[in-house]
Amino acid sequence: MSPSLISNGYCSPARVEELPCAAISELNSRLVVPDNAERDILSDSCPLPTIDLSPFLAQRFEAPNSAVQELCRRVADCLSSTGCVVIKDPRVASEDNSHFVDLMERYFSQAAGVKHQDARPELHYQVGVTPEGVEEPRCIVDPACLETIKDQPPGHRATVPTGPDPKWRFMWRLGARPDVTEFQELNAAPVLPAGFPEWKSVMECWGSKMLDTLTSAAEMAAIGFGLDRHAITNVMHLGPHLLAPTGADLSQHSMLGSCYAGFHYDLNLLTIHGKSRFPGLFVWLRDGRRIPVRIPDGCLFIQAGKQLEYLTAGHVLAGMHEVICTEGTQAAVKAARAAGRSTWRISSTVFGHVQSDQILQPLGHFAKAPTAAKYAPVAAGTFVQHELEAINLKKA
Numbered sequence: 286m287s288p289s290l291i292s293n294g295y296c297s298p299a300r301v302e303e304l305p306c307a308a309i310s311e312l313n314s315r316l317v318v319p320d321n322a323e324r325d326i327l328s329d330s331c332p333l334p335t336i337d338l339s340p341f342l343a344q345r346f347e348a349p350n351s352a353v354q355e356l357c358r359r360v361a362d363c364l365s366s367t368g369c370v371v372i373k374d375p376r377v378a379s380e381d382n383s384h385f386v387d388l389m390e391r392y393f394s395q396a397a398g399v400k401h402q403d404a405r406p407e408l409h410y411q412v413g414v415t416p417e418g419v420e421e422p423r424c425i426v427d428p429a430c431l432e433t434i435k436d437q438p439p440g441h442r443a444t445v446p447t448g449p450d451p452k453w454r455f456m457w458r459l460g461a462r463p464d465v466t467e468f469q470e471l472n473a474a475p476v477l478p479a480g481f482p483e484w485k486s487v488m489e490c491w492g493s494k495m496l497d498t499l500t501s502a503a504e505m506a507a508i509g510f511g512l513d514r515h516a517i518t519n520v521m522h523l524g525p526h527l528l529a530p531t532g533a534d535l536s537q538h539s540m541l542g543s544c545y546a547g548f549h550y551d552l553n554l555l556t557i558h559g560k561s562r563f564p565g566l567f568v569w570l571r572d573g574r575r576i577p578v579r580i581p582d583g584c585l586f587i588q589a590g591k592q593l594e595y596l597t598a599g600h601v602l603a604g605m606h607e608v609i610c611t612e613g614t615q616a617a618v619k620a621a622r623a624a625g626r627s628t629w630r631i632s633s634t635v636f637g638h639v640q641s642d643q644i645l646q647p648l649g650h651f652a653k654a655p656t657a658a659k660y661a662p663v664a665a666g667t668f669v670q671h672e673l674e675a676i677n678l679k680k681a
């Protein structure tokens with residue numbers, strides 16, 4: 286696909302007061318701060334509403350009543366108006382996230398040479414470890430992206446990436462894969478790092494919980510969009526879902542403004558994050574405002590990727606985001622050092638995907654939207670391959 290889509294991928298003329306998310310109007314009075322790093326300190330809670338999945342889960346196998354339908358509409362509206370949603374899922378405990386983050390801190394703190402044994406560049410790093418300095422923010426190779434940043438208003442401008450991301454990543458595939466597929470390379474055998482006997486069980490436990498939450502949110506969004514409730518989850522079935530935590534060494538990269546993950550959107554359907562021990566994630570709302578993500582304890586954060594934009598013909602736009610070092614990050618590093626804790630910043634992330642052989646195209650009534658022509662049918666696996674080439678993970 287054309288890299289120029291990135292410049293159309295997040296910013297729309299939608300006015301704040303037209304946005305249906307109740308909490309968004311509250312943002313108006315809170316987010317006029319001139320400096321990006323300062324804003325991270327001043328806004329000490331995530332201004333996005335938190336949606337509790339409990340009522341939906343209690344009725345999951347029944348026709349949704351009006352209260353559940355309203356909840357589903359809130360999920361759909363929030364994704365459409367902001368590109369993201371904060372979720373509370375009673376099936377997921379904070380301790381699960383902590384256990385996982387503990388493991389990843391130990392893994393990433395190993396010597397680089399040890400971690401390199403887990404890299405699979407021949408598989409485009411889609412399993413195992415991706416070393417620091419490999420993944421490139423799309424802005425590095427896309428002049429339109431740099432133009433987009435230039436046009437952003439002061440106080441909401443992205444950090445201009447100047448090189449590859451300094452973060453490491455580990456890819457662990459989640460769930461079953463199809464027996465027959467045109468896209469075998471995306472569905473390779475997992476890498477089991479040496480010296481971590483608990484690796485598989487911890488990865489499977491946390492990954493499957495996050496994927497379950499993501500799947501429920503996808504089902505709720507489909508109901509909220511007025512689609513068949515399984516319209517999105519059906520195309521996710523046997524998808525190349527990935528648990529893909531990142532690790533940034535804050536003992537090496539703790540200068541104010543250091544960019545851990547440059548301004549970009551995610552190529553997949555939906556991305557879900559557990560709470561990180563270090564702040565630094567910023568997202569852009571559909572109206573162009575940049576806000577820090579504060580995930581309440583015990584909650585999860587979901588952001589729309591490019592495949593959801595495709596399925597909804599742009600009703601939901603892929604959410605732009607970046608991870609940088611702020612004063613808040615530095616304060617957390619200082620506190621971690623004082624307490625003798627790790628200073629690796631772990632993001633516990635799951636990428637939910639459309640199954641590779643499925644045709645990516647607007648679903649249901651979205652196929653009749655005037656914007657549908659911008660989303661020509663393409664196999665999801667082909668789409669992913671083109672996107673990976675654009676960010677240097679797959680050589681064309």
Ligand SMILES: [Fe+2]
Nearest residue numbers: 549550551606
């Ligand atoms: Fe991302």
